[in-house]
Amino acid sequence: MRATFWWRDDDATRPGPRLDQLLDCAGAHPLSLAVIPAQATSDLASRLRSAPNVTVLQHGYAHANHAPPQEKKAEFGPHRDTTSMSAELAAGRTRLKKLFGDQFRPIFVPPWNRFAEGLPAELHAMQFSGLSAFGTRDRDTALPRMNCHVDIIDWRGGRRFLGTETVLRGFVDHLKARRQGAVDSKEPTGLLTHHRDHDAACWQFINDLLDMIKKHPTATWISSAQATAGAR
Numbered sequence: 370m371r372a373t374f375w376w377r378d379d380d381a382t383r384p385g386p387r388l389d390q391l392l393d394c395a396g397a398h399p400l401s402l403a404v405i406p407a408q409a410t411s412d413l414a415s416r417l418r419s420a421p422n423v424t425v426l427q428h429g430y431a432h433a434n435h436a437p438p439q440e441k442k443a444e445f446g447p448h449r450d451t452t453s454m455s456a457e458l459a460a461g462r463t464r465l466k467k468l469f470g471d472q473f474r475p476i477f478v479p480p481w482n483r484f485a486e487g488l489p490a491e492l493h494a495m496q497f498s499g500l501s502a503f504g505t506r507d508r509d510t511a512l513p514r515m516n517c518h519v520d521i522i523d524w525r526g527g528r529r530f531l532g533t534e535t536v537l538r539g540f541v542d543h544l545k546a547r548r549q550g551a552v553d554s555k556e557p558t559g560l561l562t563h564h565r566d567h568d569a570a571c572w573q574f575i576n577d578l579l580d581m582i583k584k585h586p587t588a589t590w591i592s593s594a595q596a597t598a599g600a601r
Contacts, residue, residue: 372544372588373557375596377401377501377517378564379428379478382408384416391564392420394575399592403428403478403501404469406461414468424593425473426501427465429480430457443483455491462497474593476501476515499597503561505543505552515596517559518543521571530570557596 378391381404391400403426404413417423434442435449445454458477465473476499477492489500489512499513506514519539523531530536546552562575582588 370548370554370587372582372585373591374560374582374588375399375401375515375557375591375593376560376562377403377426377478377593378562379403380405380432380563380565381413381428383410383413387564387567388413388416390567390572391562392416392423394572394579395420395422396579397422398579398590399424399595401426401476401501401593404465405429405432405480406464407431409465409468411468417469417472423472425465425469426476426478426593427458427461427473427497428478430461432480434481441483442481444480445484445488447485449485451487451491454485454488455495458492458495458497462495474498474597476593476597478502482517499593501559501593505546506556513597515557515559515593517561519559520561521574522563522566528566529568530574533574536574557591 376398378400381388381402399422401424405428407430417425429444433444436443436446437448462475475497477497478501482503484502489510492500493512497512499515501515501517503517503520505518506516519536521531521536523529540558543552543558547554547556547558562571582590
C-alpha cells in the first residue's frame with residue numbers, strides 16, 4: 370500500500386505575504402485552496418495563474434455564521450432554508466468559475482466543516498463534484514467525499530501550532546485505520562492548514578512534513594482530482 374496524502378488550505382480571499390509563503394512552501398506539490406467566493410478578489414486569481422499546482426475549491430459563500438448564539442458556528446447548517454443555501458451555492462460557484470477558470474473545481478468546503486444533513490444531496494443535484502469537511506468520510510455516498518483529518522492549529526489554545534507529537538499522532542492514527550480497514554482504505558489522509566493564521570512553528574512543521582514525505586519510498590501527495598476520483 371502507498372500512504373497517500375492531500376492538502377487543503379482554508380479561507381483564502383486575496384494575495385499577500387502569507388499566501389506567498391504558502392505557495393513558496395508548497396512548491397510543486399498539489400495544493401487545494403478553499404476560497405471564500407463573496408470575498409475573493411481578481412488579484413487572487415491573477416496571483417494563482419502562476420501556480421498550476423493549485424486547485425481552487427468553494428469555501429462556503431461569505432463565511433458568515435447563521436447558527437444561533439448557543440450553537441456551534443455554521444454557514445450551511447440546519448438553521449437555514451434550502452432555497453437560500455442553494456442560491457448562495459450557485460452564486461458562489463459562478464463567481465469562482467469566472468475568476469479562476471479551469472483552476473476551479475466545484476468541490477464544496479463548508480465553513481467550520483459543518484453542514485446540514487440534506488446538503489450533500491442538494492450539492493449532488495446541483496452537480497457539484499465533491500464535498501470536503503473534516504474527519505473520516507462516509508462510505509458509499511452519492512457525492513464523493515475528500516475530507517481532512519489533521520488540523521495543525523490549536524484553535525482553543527491560543528491559535529498556535531498544535532504541536533509536533535499531537536499532529537503526527539493524528540496522521541499515524543488515520544494511516545493505521547486505513548491499513549487495518551477500520552476506515553475507507555482509499556481515502557487519502559488530509560492535511561488542513563490556514564495560511565492566514567500560521568505561526569512560525571506551523572510553517573516549520575509543514576516544511577518538515579513535505580520533506581519527510583518526499584523522501585519516503587511509499588508516501589505521496591495527490592491532487593483534489595485524484596482524491597475525488599478515488600472516492601467514487
